[in-house]
Structure formats: structure tokens, C-alpha cells
Amino acid sequence: MNFEHVEEYLGAIYRLRESANAPLPLPRLQEYLNYTLISVHEMVRKLEGETLASYVPYRGVVLTGKGELIAASLVRRHRIWERFLADVLAIPGEDTHAIAGQLEHAAPDLVTERLAGLMGEPELCPHGSTIPPKRSLEDEKRNEIFSSTHNPKG
Numbered sequence: 347m348n349f350e351h352v353e354e355y356l357g358a359i360y361r362l363r364e365s366a367n368a369p370l371p372l373p374r375l376q377e378y379l380n381y382t383l384i385s386v387h388e389m390v391r392k393l394e395g396e397t398l399a400s401y402v403p404y405r406g407v408v409l410t411g412k413g414e415l416i417a418a419s420l421v422r423r424h425r426i427w428e429r430f431l432a433d434v435l436a437i438p439g440e441d442t443h444a445i446a447g448q449l450e451h452a453a454p455d456l457v458t459e460r461l462a463g464l465m466g467e468p469e470l471c472p473h474g475s476t477i478p479p480k481r482s483l484e485d486e487k488r489n490e491i492f493s494s495t496h497n498p499k500g
């Protein structure tokens with residue numbers, strides 16, 4: 347399983363759900379990611395296998411504690427980069443989302459966190475969404491999760 351792909355799903359669940367405990371219906375996820383419902387179902391099963399999410403029959407998918415940490419960390423990186431692109435580089439708001447989507451994976455956490463510090467720890471992205479606070483997901487734990495889901499060739 348490709349870790350970026352895992353992050354994409356976890357981040358989408360995090361963004362789309364109504365609250366932390368509200369199951370997100372799979373058709374909503376499918377619509378947002380624009381994959382087939384079959385591949386969304388398959389991926390949710392894989393996320394369950396990695397204890398990153400759990401599926402509530404007929405209702406949808408919720409993140410586990412481990413999935414929550416990865417999702418919040420991804421969304422945090424994404425929104426910090428959006429803030430930087432908009433405020434410091436004056437990139438139009440409609441472009442920041444796509445560019446941040448690349449940088450959130452390319453930049454080490456250290457760089458992203460320094461950036462947040464430099465900008466005075468912003469609380470909102472340029473689109474008005476809350477930037478999740480920094481969580482205590484130590485690199486070691488992240489690497490452990492990473493190595494269990496990362497395909498070195500991918």
C-alpha cells in the first residue's frame with residue numbers, strides 16, 4: 347500500500363466528516379476522491395486491516411486514534427503550506443490547494459513546522475478552515491506506521 351494514497355484517504359475522511367465520531371458515508375468519500383465505489387470499499391477494508399479506520403455497516407467510515415493522528419498531521423501540513431503560498435508568495439487561493447497537495451508530501455515535517463513558526467502559528471488556512479494543532483506523533487511512531495504501509499517501490 348502506498349503511503350501517500352493512505353494519507354489521501356485519511357485526509358479526505360478527516361475533511362469531509364461532520365464530527366470526529368460521525369461515520370462518513372462511502373459515497374461522499376467516493377464523490378470527493380473521484381474513484382469508483384468499488385475501489386473506495388477495497389481501500390476502506392485495507393485501512394481497517396491496518397487499524398487506521400473502521401467501517402460501521404450501512405453508515406460509513408470513522409478514523410481510529412492512529413488514523414486520526416496521520417490525518418490531522420497531513421491536513422496540518424497541507425493548510426500550513428496553503429497559508430505560506432497565499433500570504434508569503436501571493437499565490438491565488440484557487441491554486442494553493444493543488445500546490446500544497448504536492449508540498450505536504452515533499453517537505454520534511456521540520457520544514458513545515460519551522461514555516462508555521464515563522465508565520466506565527468496560523469490557525470486558519472486561506473479558505474478559512476482550521477489548521478489542526480501540532481500533535482505529539484513522534485517521528486519514531488510515524489516511521490513505524492510508515493514502514494508497515496509503505497511500498498518502497500511506489
Ligand SMILES: [Zn+2]
Pocket residue numbers: 425428471472473474475
Ligand atoms: Zn484550505
